[in-house]
Amino acid sequence: xxxxxAKENGKLVxxxxxxxxxxxxxxxxxxxxxxxxxxxxxxxxxDFLTDPLDIEERARYEWEDDIKxxxxxxxxxxxxxEDYENHSYYRTIPLGILxxxxxxxxxxxxxxxxxxxxxxEKVKNFKPSNKPHFVLKLMEQTVLxxxxxLKRLNYKRNMxxxxxxxxxxNRELKELLKIEKSLVYFLNSLKADELLLMKMKRTDFLKIRxxxxxxxxxxxxxxxxxxxxxxxxxxxxILGGIMDTYATIISNNFNNxxxxxxxxxxxxxxxxxxxxxYGMNVELPFSGFKYIFYILFSVSFIVGIFLVWIVTKRxxx
Numbered sequence: 001x002x003x004x005x006a007k008e009n010g011k012l013v014x015x016x017x018x019x020x021x022x023x024x025x026x027x028x029x030x031x032x033x034x035x036x037x038x039x040x041x042x043x044x045x046x047d048f049l050t051d052p053l054d055i056e057e058r059a060r061y062e063w064e065d066d067i068k069x070x071x072x073x074x075x076x077x078x079x080x081x082e083d084y085e086n087h088s089y090y091r092t093i094p095l096g097i098l099x100x101x102x103x104x105x106x107x108x109x110x111x112x113x114x115x116x117x118x119x120x121e122k123v124k125n126f127k128p129s130n131k132p133h134f135v136l137k138l139m140e141q142t143v144l145x146x147x148x149x150l151k152r153l154n155y156k157r158n159m160x161x162x163x164x165x166x167x168x169x170n171r172e173l174k175e176l177l178k179i180e181k182s183l184v185y186f187l188n189s190l191k192a193d194e195l196l197l198m199k200m201k202r203t204d205f206l207k208i209r210x211x212x213x214x215x216x217x218x219x220x221x222x223x224x225x226x227x228x229x230x231x232x233x234x235x236x237x238i239l240g241g242i243m244d245t246y247a248t249i250i251s252n253n254f255n256n257x258x259x260x261x262x263x264x265x266x267x268x269x270x271x272x273x274x275x276x277x278y279g280m281n282v283e284l285p286f287s288g289f290k291y292i293f294y295i296l297f298s299v300s301f302i303v304g305i306f307l308v309w310i311v312t313k314r315x316x317x
Contacts, residue, residue, distance in 0.1 A: 001027050002034060005119075007127055012119070018103075023128030025115065026107040042100050043067070052096025053109045059094075059192035061205055068099040068205070070135065072196060073189035074114050074142045075149050088181035089156070090149050092189040095142070097135055104131045106138070114141045132206040136217055139197065143224040146190060150231045153179050157239060164246060176243060183236045190232055194225040267307045271300035 004015040005023040015022060018041075026038070030053060039046045048069045051057050061070045073092040095114065098105035106115060117123050118141075126137045157179050160172045200206065201218055208214040 001029070002038065003027065005128060007129075012121055020102045021129035022103060023134070024103050024105040025119075026105065027115075028108075028110060030107075030109075038105075042103070042105075044098065044100065044105075048098055049096070049107060052094045052107050055093055055109055057094040059189070059196045061196065061200060066101045070097040070099070070196075070200075070205075071095070072097070072139065072142060072193050074108070074112055075145050075186065075189075076110060076112055077149070088178050088185065089153065090182040091185045095138070097138060099131050099135070104128060104134055113145055114138065117141055132208050132211075132214060135206060136214065136221060139193075139221050140217075140224070142193070143221060143228055146186060146228045147224070147231065149182075150186065150228060150235060153182055154231075154235050157235070157242075161242060173246070176239065180236070180239050180243070183232055183239065187229070187232045187236060190225060190229040194222065194229060197222050197225060263311050267304050267311070270303045270307065271297075 003023075003025040004018050005025060006013050006015055006019070006021065018024065024038075026035075026049070035049045036046065038044065039049055043065075044067050045064050048064075048067060051069075052071055057071055059071055059073050061068065063069065071094050074095045075090055076093045077090055078088060093109055093112070095112070096105075096107040098107070108115065118126070118137075123137060123141060126134055128134060157176070160175050160179075164172050197218070201215075201222065206214075206218075208218065
């Protein structure tokens with residue numbers, strides 16, 4: 001589906017047809033015929049429209065003639081975290097930004113919060129006709145959502161850690177694995193996006209070198225990306241330490257359990273051994289003595305108590 005969006009009197013207006021200076025937003029579901037028609041209409045290479053739909057597409061920029069393509073990774077919240085392929089709270093997807101001589105075009109494989117905030121008019125002071133500023137706004141919203149999702153992941157990690165203090169259940173550990181997988185997605189994408197932005201600034205890809213305000217704005221966005229990358233690294237290291245610690249605790253608890261079970265087996269083995277001897281169908285000493293059962297029972301009980309004392313005295317159970 002293709003949307004033509006303009007801004008008139010400070011409000012977004014959805015148009016029925018294209019005109020110069022409008023924002024062309026391509027939202028799911030995507031139809032091959034629509035993309036091919038758009039490619040022919042604006043003389044855009046078809047792969048510029050299809051590459052951002054590949055969920056594994058890397059962050060980059062390229063151009064052909066007067067058409068420029070920017071692909072950045074944006075954070076995306078999984079709706080079905082029980083699905084094995086989406087076994088994480090968040091992941092990242094590519095967002096394609098195309099700059100033509102007449103329009104800016106955005107395309108992604110899924111509906112996302114970044115584009116939706118613009119459509120809901122929650123992002124102020126942007127004009128679809130001002131392409132460089134619009135691109136900077138898109139990048140700013142992307143990094144702000146990275147930071148927001150990182151805070152949510154850290155809060156959830158703290159809650160799960162408190163629950164694990166009381167019980168080491170599989171559910172909490174599985175939730176921690178989902179957080180860990182989300183952080184891996186964020187780390188890789190933030191690194192790639194930060195490198196992309198730094199390269200774009202160095203090569204003046206947006207042609208804003210003569211605009212000091214835009215340059216300062218761009219620099220602030222790059223700083224925010226660095227902050228997000230640092231946060232993701234810190235959260236990943238903390239989570240890795242927690243997972244290692246709980247793995248050690250679980251292993252230690254298992255060893256203690258096996259140790260206790262071994263001691264109990266040894267203690268019960270003594271009376272069992274004595275009883276098995278006198279349970280044989282052969283002649284044994286004192287087998288005809290009237291009180292031999294009580295004597296054997298008492299001796300076994302005393303030896304068992306002695307072994308318990310030895311174990312508890314020397315080894316803390």
